[in-house]
Amino acid sequence: MKIFNHMVNNQPPRLDQVFHALADPTRRAMVRNLARRERTVGELAAPFAMTLAAASKHVRTLERAGLVRRTIRGRTHTCRLDPDPLVAAQQWLADAERFWMARLDALETLFDPDPEA
Numbered sequence: 001m002k003i004f005n006h007m008v009n010n011q012p013p014r015l016d017q018v019f020h021a022l023a024d025p026t027r028r029a030m031v032r033n034l035a036r037r038e039r040t041v042g043e044l045a046a047p048f049a050m051t052l053a054a055a056s057k058h059v060r061t062l063e064r065a066g067l068v069r070r071t072i073r074g075r076t077h078t079c080r081l082d083p084d085p086l087v088a089a090q091q092w093l094a095d096a097e098r099f100w101m102a103r104l105d106a107l108e109t110l111f112d113p114d115p116e117a
Contacts, residue, residue, distance in 0.1 A: 014066055015092060018085045021065035026050075027058050031067060034081035041070075041077045 021027050030044045045055030059079055062068035066085040071078045 014085060015088055017065035018067065018089045021061050021067055022089070024058070024061075027062055030055075030058060030062065031081060031086075034068065034079060035083075038078050038080045041079065044079065 022031070026048060029047065033039055033044060033047075041052060041055050041059055044059065045052055048055070056077070059068055059070060059077075062079075063070060066082060068079050069082050071080075
């Protein structure tokens with residue numbers, strides 16, 4: 001357990017922001033949309049009953065997490081996905097999965113020490 005606590009407590013601050021940003025279903029949907037192609041803030045807002053200001057607030061959260069890069073041309077704000085923070089989050093999840101799978105495997109051997117019998 002000590003190793004996993006070390007993993008949890010030693011996350012880079014950016015990783016905390018990534019998980020915070022992805023905790024919201026609206027922002028996850030925006031990330032899915034951006035995975036297909038660049039979108040304007042208006043296009044990101046369209047599937048939801050929200051104002052452009054509300055959509056922009058979600059985009060700012062995604063930007064702080066490093067998940068989105070915004071380009072401003074005149075009054076048009078175009079967003080694109082930066083997948084690098086997702087790669088870091090996936091790596092953290094994979095490490096956690098390996099840790100817990102090893103723990104579960106050890107627990108299984110306690111309950112069934114001789115699986116061939």
